[in-house]
Amino acid sequence: xxxxxxxxxxxxxxxxxxxxxxxxxxxxxxxxxxxxxxxxxxxxxxxxxxxxxxxxxxxxxxxxxxxxxxxxxxxxxxxxxxxxxxxxxxxxxxxxxxxxxxxxxxxxxxxxxxxxxxxxxxxxxxxxxxxxxxxxxxxxxxxxxxxxxxxxxxxxxxxxxxxxxxxxxxxxxxxxxxxxxxxxxxxxxxxxxxxxxxxxxxxxxxxxxxxxxxxxxxxxxxxxxxxxxxxxxxxxxxxxxxxxxxxxxxxxxxxxxxxxxxxxxxxxxxxxxxxxxxxxxxxxxxxxxxxxxxxxxxxxxxxxxxxxxxxxxxxxxxxxxxxxxxxxxxxxxxxxxxxxxxxxxxx
Numbered sequence: 001x002x003x004x005x006x007x008x009x010x011x012x013x014x015x016x017x018x019x020x021x022x023x024x025x026x027x028x029x030x031x032x033x034x035x036x037x038x039x040x041x042x043x044x045x046x047x048x049x050x051x052x053x054x055x056x057x058x059x060x061x062x063x064x065x066x067x068x069x070x071x072x073x074x075x076x077x078x079x080x081x082x083x084x085x086x087x088x089x090x091x092x093x094x095x096x097x098x099x100x101x102x103x104x105x106x107x108x109x110x111x112x113x114x115x116x117x118x119x120x121x122x123x124x125x126x127x128x129x130x131x132x133x134x135x136x137x138x139x140x141x142x143x144x145x146x147x148x149x150x151x152x153x154x155x156x157x158x159x160x161x162x163x164x165x166x167x168x169x170x171x172x173x174x175x176x177x178x179x180x181x182x183x184x185x186x187x188x189x190x191x192x193x194x195x196x197x198x199x200x201x202x203x204x205x206x207x208x209x210x211x212x213x214x215x216x217x218x219x220x221x222x223x224x225x226x227x228x229x230x231x232x233x234x235x236x237x238x239x240x241x242x243x244x245x246x247x248x249x250x251x252x253x254x255x256x257x258x259x260x261x262x263x264x265x266x267x268x269x270x271x272x273x274x275x276x277x278x279x280x281x282x283x284x285x286x287x288x289x290x291x292x293x294x295x296x297x298x299x300x301x302x303x304x305x306x307x308x309x310x311x312x313x314x315x316x317x318x319x320x321x322x323x324x325x326x327x328x329x330x331x332x333x334x335x336x337x338x339x340x341x342x343x344x345x346x347x
Contacts, residue, residue: 019055025121057097064089069133083127090126094118152322156210174199197228208256216250219243222259229267238276249283252347255323259290261312262341271297286347293340
């Protein structure tokens with residue numbers, strides 16, 4: 001709110017300065033060759049009203065070309081179009097202003113000859129103001145992108161630092177799992193298989209780092225993680241997994257561990273009379289889509305969930321904003337029977 005007020009005040013200051021510059025330029029262009037002193041011919045009240053009206057028109061004009069500059073920054077119009085429309089806006093605003101002033105002050109409309117100088121000056125000042133505004137908006141956008149890139153780089157460095165700090169603990173954990181694995185007899189295939197799954201999952205999480213990985217490796221990791229989580233669930237669970245990715249698309253590069261928070265939430269909050277989880281991944285063009293739908297307990301039974309913080313989803317949104325800015329959509333839907341999540345990434 002304070003930023004918006006500050007911006008409006010700055011625009012008012014600029015409009016006031018521009019208003020005085022326009023009045024001075026008009027007086028020089030009109031009065032010199034006429035040999036007329038405008039401030040002596042007109043009354044003080046008229047001059048004050050003239051100044052206020054000019055500042056008001058400049059404020060409106062700056063607001064319009066400010067919107068036009070913002071629009072072009074997003075849509076990248078051609079240079080001819082940008083300044084052509086700016087000139088047209090200048091003619092329209094000043095033309096309307098002169099028509100209203102002529103009718104109120106002299107009960108007539110200005111002639112074409114009388115309007116030429118104000119229109120030319122307005123077009124000149126309009127193009128200058130537009131160029132300054134456009135440059136300012138481009139600079140703000142450049143600074144914003146630099147900040148985002150710096151945040152992304154800092155996040156990557158922090159991730160690498162956390163991985164370096166945790167190197168000892170994974171080695172210890174892997175050695176412990178390896179010891180347990182060989183303590184279990186070969187006839188006990190189920191627990192040995194569980195330990196193998198857990199080891200492979202942890203190894204991928206630690207070794208993938210913060211760089212992009214092939215989509216195929218991420219899919220293999222997801223399948224193993226889903227299989228491991230399935231071991232802890234009831235036999236009543238209906239689990240459907242469909243990764244419909246063409247072989248040519250499996251080499252696409254993506255940032256790792258983007259989908260796992262959604263899988264974790266689905267297994268964590270599953271409930272209801274008929275337990276079910278439906279997981280799908282497919283690619284359309286350059287759009288990779290991951291959907292997961294899980295049954296949930298009735299709303300009456302979900303009261304304790306209000307205390308949950310949603311840290312996993314918050315972290316996911318943060319990573320998406322840093323790694324896939326303007327190239328992702330995350331849709332979360334919940335009703336009495338199901339909770340669905342849909343994450344789309346533009347590769």
